[in-house]
Amino acid sequence: MRKHLLLPALVILACAFPALPAASAADAAASAPSFVDGKLELPTDYRQWIYLTSGFDMSYSAARTADHHMFDNVFVDPSSWRAFQATGTWPDKTVLVLETRGAQGRGSINQGGQFQDGDVMGLEVHVKDTARFAGQWGFFAFNDKTPAKRLPTGSDCYSCHEAHGAVDTTFVQFYPTLLPLAIARGTLSAAYTVEEKKP
Amino acid sequence: MRKHLLLPALVILACAFPALPAASAADAAASAPSFVDGKLELPTDYRQWIYLTSGFDMSYSAARTADHHMFDNVFVDPSSWRAFQATGTWPDKTVLVLETRGAQGRGSINQGGQFQDGDVMGLEVHVKDTARFAGQWGFFAFNDKTPAKRLPTGSDCYSCHEAHGAVDTTFVQFYPTLLPLAIARGTLSAAYTVEEKKP
Numbered sequence: 001m002r003k004h005l006l007l008p009a010l011v012i013l014a015c016a017f018p019a020l021p022a023a024s025a026a027d028a029a030a031s032a033p034s035f036v037d038g039k040l041e042l043p044t045d046y047r048q049w050i051y052l053t054s055g056f057d058m059s060y061s062a063a064r065t066a067d068h069h070m071f072d073n074v075f076v077d078p079s080s081w082r083a084f085q086a087t088g089t090w091p092d093k094t095v096l097v098l099e100t101r102g103a104q105g106r107g108s109i110n111q112g113g114q115f116q117d118g119d120v121m122g123l124e125v126h127v128k129d130t131a132r133f134a135g136q137w138g139f140f141a142f143n144d145k146t147p148a149k150r151l152p153t154g155s156d157c158y159s160c161h162e163a164h165g166a167v168d169t170t171f172v173q174f175y176p177t178l179l180p181l182a183i184a185r186g187t188l189s190a191a192y193t194v195e196e197k198k199p
Numbered sequence: 200m201r202k203h204l205l206l207p208a209l210v211i212l213a214c215a216f217p218a219l220p221a222a223s224a225a226d227a228a229a230s231a232p233s234f235v236d237g238k239l240e241l242p243t244d245y246r247q248w249i250y251l252t253s254g255f256d257m258s259y260s261a262a263r264t265a266d267h268h269m270f271d272n273v274f275v276d277p278s279s280w281r282a283f284q285a286t287g288t289w290p291d292k293t294v295l296v297l298e299t300r301g302a303q304g305r306g307s308i309n310q311g312g313q314f315q316d317g318d319v320m321g322l323e324v325h326v327k328d329t330a331r332f333a334g335q336w337g338f339f340a341f342n343d344k345t346p347a348k349r350l351p352t353g354s355d356c357y358s359c360h361e362a363h364g365a366v367d368t369t370f371v372q373f374y375p376t377l378l379p380l381a382i383a384r385g386t387l388s389a390a391y392t393v394e395e396k397k398p
Contacts, residue, residue: 047376048277051250054270056302057312071253078247101375103255108372108394109363113256118375164308173307176300176317177246195307 031077032093033127039147040125040140043077046097050081052175056103056114060160069103071116074175084178088185090168094128126161126170137161137169166192230276231292232326238346239324239339242276245296249280251374255302255313259359268302270315273374283377287384289367293327325360325369336360336368365391 052074080094100122103114123142140148166173251273279293299321302313322341339347365372
């Protein structure tokens with residue numbers, strides 16, 4: 001993993017998170033968030049979790065400042081994904097991972113567009129732990145596999161997710177397979193519902 | 200799913216496939232390809248399989264002809280993914296799914312770049328079945344959930360994958376977590392190795 005994490009663009013991307021819920025006890029335990037001295041351990045097997053979506057060069061400001069293209073891929077632990085299927089919202093112990101990856105244009109037989117390369121440029125994690133966190137959710141950014149401290153609650157991530165997240169402070173509006181479930185279950189946040197009605 | 204499949208761009212995308220191998224018997228049986236009257240049944244649970252990568256507007260020709268942006272997401276059955284971890288190549292009964300999805304720019308708080316929307320524009324499947332197929336692999340394109348006939352062996356997919364696929368006629372060169380395994384295991388195809396050495 002490259003060591004130049006927490007570039008502004010990545011902090012912005014961290015805010016592109018959604019959230020999900022839980023199934024069998026064994027399954028939930030296997031993917032439950034693990035803390036050491038109050039720091040979150042990196043869930044190293046997240047690429048075997050449930051994939052939610054990918055974005056390309058997503059940004060919350062109209063002016064693009066990055067000098068390179070990027071993909072972001074979002075995964076959720078399987079237990080919480082199953083709970084979301086049943087309820088349209090996230091259970092306690094939900095873990096979402098946002099992986100930011102470098103993009104390449106020319107390579108092998110590709111002549112146009114972009115594909116993902118081997119460089120993981122950032123890993124950020126959004127955890128629901130109602131007993132541990134005021135506000136229920138915590139954000140974490142990893143530079144490497146070292147356990148990470150929770151980002152301060154004054155970080156933009158928290159206020160942005162609160163104000164704009166479609167479901168339980170998470171960006172389900174960007175997860176095409178989950179948004180219909182949330183609509184069907186009536187779990188969209190009031191703030192998001194009002195925002196979407198604006199012309 | 201939209202019903203305008205098999206546009207040229209999608210057929211081209213179908214060729215962006217890689218391939219993988221198998222683990223526990225129960226697991227392998229759960230995700231093994233299923234045929235009805237010689238037609239492949241759509242594996243409807245592929246979004247719960249292992250995610251391999253996404254591309255954005257990928258194309259094999261320099262001239263872009265599509266009038267809209269697209270993402271493609273690739274998944275492989277978990278059993279075959281585990282076999283690939285151990286061997287660097289794909290087992291019999293490997294199933295790879297390429298999902299093509301529409302892209303949106305402006306939406307919710309996104310101001311730049313693109314995110315995936317709810318429209319699945321195409322589903323194409325690459326299956327390894329050594330007893331069933333001359334050449335070991337078959338390609339299938341789905342318009343809906345109706346079982347699909349194998350694409351004719353004269354289709355460009357077959358010759359392109361044979362000529363350019365990094366591992367066992369599959370495009371592992373575009374799967375960032377698998378390519379290092381193939382390199383480590385020495386499973387890269389001779390054709391790909393020669394191609395990559397060209398200046």
